[in-house]
Amino acid sequence: MHIGSIIRYYRTKLGIKQYELADDVCSPAHLCKIENNPNEGNDETINLLLDKLGIDLEKELQKEIDLKYTYEEFANNIRFVNINQSQRQYNTLRNNQVFIELMDFHNHYQIMLIPFYIISEQFESLEDQYNLCNKISKSFNKDESILFEIVKAFYYIYKLNYSKAKAILLDTLKKTNAINVSYRGDIDYALALCYYNLNEYEKALNSTIFAYRYYQNEDNFQQVGHCLAILADSYKNLNLNEEAEATYKKLIRTSEMLGNHKLLNKGIYEYGLLQTNKVILEETLTLFDLPLEQNSGDVSTQLESILSKIDLMMKSNIHK
Known part of the structure; x- marks a missing residue:
């Protein structure tokens, strides 16, 4: 500015x-x-x-520096799925909306509001923001246009339109020629989601492995956890049960460390379904109890944990 x-x-x-x-x-x-x-x-x-x-020019310039830093942290926390922190930064940015419109990151901010509304489940605001970005997209520079295409793909994934999202991502890869390394991991992760949900499990494996390495290198552990879930499910659907079991184990450890109870429930449940040894299965079932005893996670997640445990016991003919 x-x-x-x-x-x-x-x-x-x-x-x-x-x-x-x-x-x-x-x-x-x-x-x-x-x-x-x-x-x-x-x-x-x-x-x-x-x-x-x-x-006071000095004060105004400092305000610009502070807001730019806040926005950078906001964008970073969206990518790292830190919902609480990104919400606090969003509140600060929203209170300075008019001032932000004068800054060079204004378009970038408008684009990043789309994934923010998705991860924070503010779906009414999401639709308005997506429509706004479509209207102003002609004013985007090359970097902003590429980012918008990737964000657009995540929007269609949220809408469960995996074919549309896949087409956008593949087209974006052709245009960028893999030059924009800063977005490459996100493209691979989004493609992995598309391939998996379109039952293209081998392609899902390849894309997830690239995304997994990318997120590991930047210590983005929440996304590492999500990649492990796609990897394990893809192995399972390809009947690679040993690989699936090992990956579900890693998913359980990772989600425990992150305190991500939804991923933890998924990992325990899917790992349990693969078990044929009743002793190991009994031990697996006890893993559901820890988050319940700690009263961790929201009520819906706790209920999901209980129902997953019951379902797993019934499918495995364990009567208690």
Whole structure:
């Protein structure tokens, strides 16, 4: 954001006309150039305009730095699925919405609101945001356009339209030629979800392995857990039961460490279904009890844990 944008923002906010602010400082035409061109205006003219508006430039520049840092953390926490932290940062950014519209990350912010609304389950806001991004997409630069295509794919995955999401992702890979490494892991993860849900299990394995390595390298453990779930399910559907068992075990350990009880329930349940040894199965069933005893997770997750345990016992002919 340049100084002219700050001047325009506060002039508009205070309801001052251009000719009023320009009076005794410069011509209205020159003020218009200053507000719209970062290279216009000498220091003396700029300082006179700032003084008339009562703007502390140092304070405003610090505010810009702080908001930019907050946004970077917001985007990072979305990718790392830190919902509580991203919600706090979202509240700060939303309270400065008008100011953010002047900043160079404005479009990026608008795009990243889509995955934020998905992971935080704010679905009404999601639809409005998706429609907004479609409307303003012509103003996106190349990097923003690529990001929007990836985010669009996740939107269609949320809608369970895996074929559409897959087509978008494959087209994006062709366009980028795998140059945009910062998004490559997310593309592979999204493709893995598509392939798995379209019953293309071998392709799901390949994409998940790439995404798994990517998330491991950046210590994105929540996404590592989700990758393990896709890997294990794909192995199971390909009748690679030994690989599936080993991966479900890893999923159980990882989700326990993360405190992700939904993934933990899934891992225990699927691992139990593969068990033929009754002793090992009995031990597996006890794993459901720990989160229940600790009263951890929300009520729906606890209920899911109880029902999963009952279902597993019934399918395994264990009567208690």
